[in-house]
Amino acid sequence: MRFVVPVLLLALTVPLSGCSKAPATDGKIHLKYWAVWNGFELEAMRSVVDLFNRSQDRIHVDLLSISFLERKLLVATAGGNPPDIFSLGYEWVVDYAQKNAILPLDGYLERAGIKREDYIPVFWDQCLFDNRVWGLPINGSCIAFHYNKAHFREAGLDPGNPPKTLAELEAIEPKLNRFSGNRIERLAFIPSSQDPDWWPYCWPWFFGGELWDGKDKLTLTSPECVEAYEWVASFPKRLGAARIQPLRASFGNLFASSQNPFLSGKLSCLFQGSWMASFVEKYAPGLEFGVAPMPTKTLDLYGTTVVEGDVIFIPAGTKDPDASFEFIKFVASQRGTELFCTGMRSVNPRAVRSEEFMRNHPNPNIEQFDALARGDKAHYAPKVSIWYEMLDEMQVVLSQAWLHQIPPARALAKAQDRLQARLEQELERWRLVSQARHAEWDAFIEKSRKGVPLQ
Template sequence: MNLTPVLTVIGVAAIAWAAVTSETSIQKPARADGRVVVTYWEKWSDFEFDAMRAVVNEFNNSQDKIFVEVLSVPNITQKTLLATSGGIPPDIAGLFGGNVAQYAYNNAVIPLDEFAAEAGINRDQYIPAYYDFCTYRGQLWCLPATPASTALHYNVDMLKAAGFDEPPKTLEDLDAMDKVIGRKDGDSLKSMGFLPTEPGWWPFAWPGFFGGKLWDGETKITMATPENIRAYEWMGSYSQRYGSATVSSFQEGFGTFKSPQNAFMDSKVAAVLQGVWMHNFITTFKPELNYSAAPFPYPADRPELANSTVLDLDILVIPRGAKHPKEAFEFIKFVQSQKGMEMLCLGQKKNSPLAKTSPGFLENHPNPHIKLFQSLAFSENAIAPPKTPIWAQWGDEIRTATQSINSGSKTAEQAMKDVDAKMQPLLDKVIRRERALGIYPEKTSEDNN
């Protein structure tokens, strides 16, 4: 794929300044031992960063040709893209799987097909849905770091106190549970059984739990289908039930995610859609919490949608212009090994993106629900964001639309039609440019009208 970089005057100016002043400058002195220094920027902090640093140390100690220096870098996407625009990128960046198409389209990363082929790395070694995050238009642009799947996390004590001995299986069960656990004191909410906007990190995913699709996979955005409208009507029903202002006021009293005042850990919301990482934060901030996890509920009239889950993936890329791409891939290859990957995933208490795990990996894993998350990653009902360069804008539009639904300012149908109308021209523009460069698909939505 031969894509032209998308650069901005502001971006170049910003990185020129950053090159001089940033504490994460990639200009490093040569090592006395002659090892090639590979600079790796990673978004993680705290125990997540510590887990990757341990893998880096293991790699550095395993050979004497390459030395990886890993740095924790906040706002990593923006900084990496700016550094790449300015011609001084790191050798490796730990970015987000949902934006691979954007990175590829903007020519910000290099394809890894040849490196992967030489290393014997292929799709068969991975859980298919995770590997597919890494491809766009038939090329491989990254490889996995840590993966995630999501499930319903529920407060066992709150459910039992409300008369529920097991978690809800259907969305109707979930709604019924909320009606029992939801408690008001005058005009104030004190607790809820479930709240779709807590934490609200995946507003794009609700259609998937109802069998809906955001687009046809190539040229046509399909936000306003009956399944999608049904999903967002269900999402909005919680604000309608208690009043949008009441729910907003309730949420204002939540603590930050990484704190004991987290709404779930503080027993304000009895059940949440959360990822495999949640166990880390519970053991850190509220180890006494009696919680469990189960597959997220499905509509009672759509039992075939059982085991739906939102997938996510942290990825490793080599930015275009990296000074040591070959050496950078040697480290990425190490992370893909059974030893490197399981060391990292155990350190972060997550499941593995690899299709096979070592004996004892699941059985001795520190996350008590790891088998659930590992099995959900194989689900036919796994939900992932669309692979398109406009996903960042599209995702923001969906989030804005869901806010308008929850506030009552728009119906679900109107909000979804508005997203369609705003985003389809942007998708058409991208596809026309790709067609001009000889990249599929061959038709835009305009050709079908």
């Protein structure tokens, strides 16, 4: 879920550490850990927190589920009363680092012997900004092609051989689609199966495109990007907008329910995350499904995936960052990460894991997702401070393409113009303050590297 941060919070000036709190009466250091999860995901982290609390008698961590954490963290940090640890998606790294809302971990990591080689590269790289490490990855997910094996068999298709190219996917559509008069009862696949779409920006990757140059230029008008959204627009054109729109509208916000279009049999194939198995188990336990890479324009792109992950951070201004890192180190250990990722049914971001973890993992397709994350075609959202503005703009582009409101090339050009101007504005703002920020960060890194107490 995305929120707009109030303008007054765009330049935090809190100290990197040192806010004081009343001492605990039991002699322990008490740390507040804010997390966005609830349900079984929160309980997965609670099992790690409880294990840490039992493992020693110096630090006690209290885990709290916080709604609107993205907003509340900046308010709490600006007010001098942040939590001691928090977890959010990697997409916040650049924004929070530039706003001085999180601490660089490089000094701590060097002392602890934690290095890039300990992690699957894509997850470690998500935690970087300006050549500094801002958090540690604690779980991961990949987005892939899920397909109903029973539908494949019924249509005379081999359920062990899902399509690898977009042309192959289009070729099996007539065999999987089901119509009743002028009404669609089942679709093979559509690239936008929920509103708002969760990954409206991803399709250029399956055509060999990129969203930016990795530095200061967006590339939304590249031929690959235009072709990707022309492909999106081809579905209502090919199937009939008047027929397909009512079906898509009926999907609504029904993901976590038995009315999910994939779980209810209205979609034969779905582009979704590694968590899908949990919802199949809960809402459609008899569904036989397979998982494979999303089909791509050409075979050389096959294996392309979208990778996401949660990261654990230390907020700026916390009272005892040394104690906070002790907990982070425990969570990031093989034992802590495997316990959490098993409970989350997620990909383990660590490079090495135990045989027991893979053998007993509750996700039946964990090996496929693990291979996707380790592959050389793993993509993630551009690391720019305006990412959530960009995400909203790409939602508009996808909707305009899907509804045939304006040609995809024009929609992308308008988004490119708006977003490039915003990116340049933010880059200039960062240029004016970055030197001072770097000095402050490096001073903290040096102290934490030497073990200077940072209470």
